[in-house]
Amino acid sequence: MTLREVMDAAAPLWGVCPFDAVSERLIDCRAKQRLPAGAQTVLIAAFPYLLPPALYEGRNLSRYAAVTDYHAVALARLETACVNLRALYPGASFAAFADNSPIPEVGAACAAGLGRRGDNGLLITEAYGSYVFLGEIVTDLPLPGEAQPVRGCLHCGRCAAACPAQSISPQGVDRARCLSAVTQRKGALTPEEAALLRACGCAWGCDICQEVCPLNRDAAVAPLPEFLEAPCAAAAPGCDLTGRAFAWRGRAVIERNLAILREPADKTEGTEQEDGTATV
Numbered sequence: 228m229t230l231r232e233v234m235d236a237a238a239p240l241w242g243v244c245p246f247d248a249v250s251e252r253l254i255d256c257r258a259k260q261r262l263p264a265g266a267q268t269v270l271i272a273a274f275p276y277l278l279p280p281a282l283y284e285g286r287n288l289s290r291y292a293a294v295t296d297y298h299a300v301a302l303a304r305l306e307t308a309c310v311n312l313r314a315l316y317p318g319a320s321f322a323a324f325a326d327n328s329p330i331p332e333v334g335a336a337c338a339a340g341l342g343r344r345g346d347n348g349l350l351i352t353e354a355y356g357s358y359v360f361l362g363e364i365v366t367d368l369p370l371p372g373e374a375q376p377v378r379g380c381l382h383c384g385r386c387a388a389a390c391p392a393q394s395i396s397p398q399g400v401d402r403a404r405c406l407s408a409v410t411q412r413k414g415a416l417t418p419e420e421a422a423l424l425r426a427c428g429c430a431w432g433c434d435i436c437q438e439v440c441p442l443n444r445d446a447a448v449a450p451l452p453e454f455l456e457a458p459c460a461a462a463a464p465g466c467d468l469t470g471r472a473f474a475w476r477g478r479a480v481i482e483r484n485l486a487i488l489r490e491p492a493d494k495t496e497g498t499e500q501e502d503g504t505a506t507v
């Protein structure tokens with residue numbers, strides 16, 4: 228197999244980002260320890276996840292949470308690619324990452340030419356819009372490819388105007404305000420946060436800045452086959468958390484959010500007790 232064949236089998240869209248382009252901007256996290264010594268190249272891949280519209284009917288989850296947890300899906304594909312790359316380049320090191328990664332994935336994907344960076348902070352690809360997950364293989368193998376300048380979006384202002392939490396500004400995304408982060412926060416939400424969650428209608432994640440993006444209008448519905456195996460766009464109290472994007476946070480947080488969505492607007496204070504059990 229050639230490098231191209233290996234990576235084409237892993238993802239429908241991928242590119243090469245020199246490690247130098249990201250080395251000054253690494254995210255401080257435990258996964259940093261897994262970076263190969265003398266890293267030279269990031270092979271960054273995009274995994275499309277937009278499902279056919281019928282599968283989103285009655286949804287109360289953001290689109291990314293409606294499919295099998297992408298960490299497992301992307302990592303399985305990238306690990307297979309690593310096995311093949313080790314056979315192709317004996318002696319070189321390869322390490323796979325997805326999300327839980329020191330690589331600033333949006334910047335790396337832009338530098339590899341996979342798309343542009345939206346004002347909502349997301350990678351927007353030509354074919355799939357922003358409905359892609361990102362993952363990468365970092366290697367000490369020097370592969371040809373220059374970092375491309377990061378292209379911006381249309382700056383039309385729609386995402387900033389539509390965000391009910393007003394988390395998007397010319398300075399970037401205020402990650403404390405972002406509703407996706409609010410849905411993932413532990414403990415009791417403030418009445419204002421609960422009202423925002425209800426405005427979004429999602430018990431996990433938020434898609435509003437993506438839904439209004441004109442560059443997402445023609446996003447291809449071509450999810451990875453794994454994402455079509457067990458899609459579930461609506462969570463219910465007591466639902467099975469296995470393989471779901473919200474499992475890592477534990478049951479209390481998703482149950483709290485589902486309770487907020489069920490409650491009338493004036494009953495959202497004290498949504499979680501000290502022990503993490505929902506009270507509403």
Ligand code: B12
Nearest residue numbers: 289326332334338348349350360361400402407408432433
């Ligand atoms: C922390 C995190 C969050 C936080 C904070 C998000 C934020 N915008 O800061 C929260 C929980 C809010 C969040 C929410 C979401 N997230 Co998130 N998140 C991440 C994570 C783990 C780290 C992001 C980070 O800290 N980056 C570092 C900062 C400094 O980078 P930055 O914000 O992009 O901006 C800098 C760079 O662009 C840099 N820059 C400028 N020029 C250049 C040039 C180069 C070469 C480089 C490298 C950088 C660079 O300058 C900017 C300012 O410093 C990434 C995975 C990862 N490892 O990257 C996923 C990730 C960005 N999230 C993802 C997703 C899907 C989401 C949600 C859409 C999920 C949802 N539906 O609810 C929302 C979207 C919310 C939003 N509009 O951002 C995907 C995005 C895929 C895509 N198409 O872009 C990622 C890549 C995960 C993945 N593996 O697929 N997320």
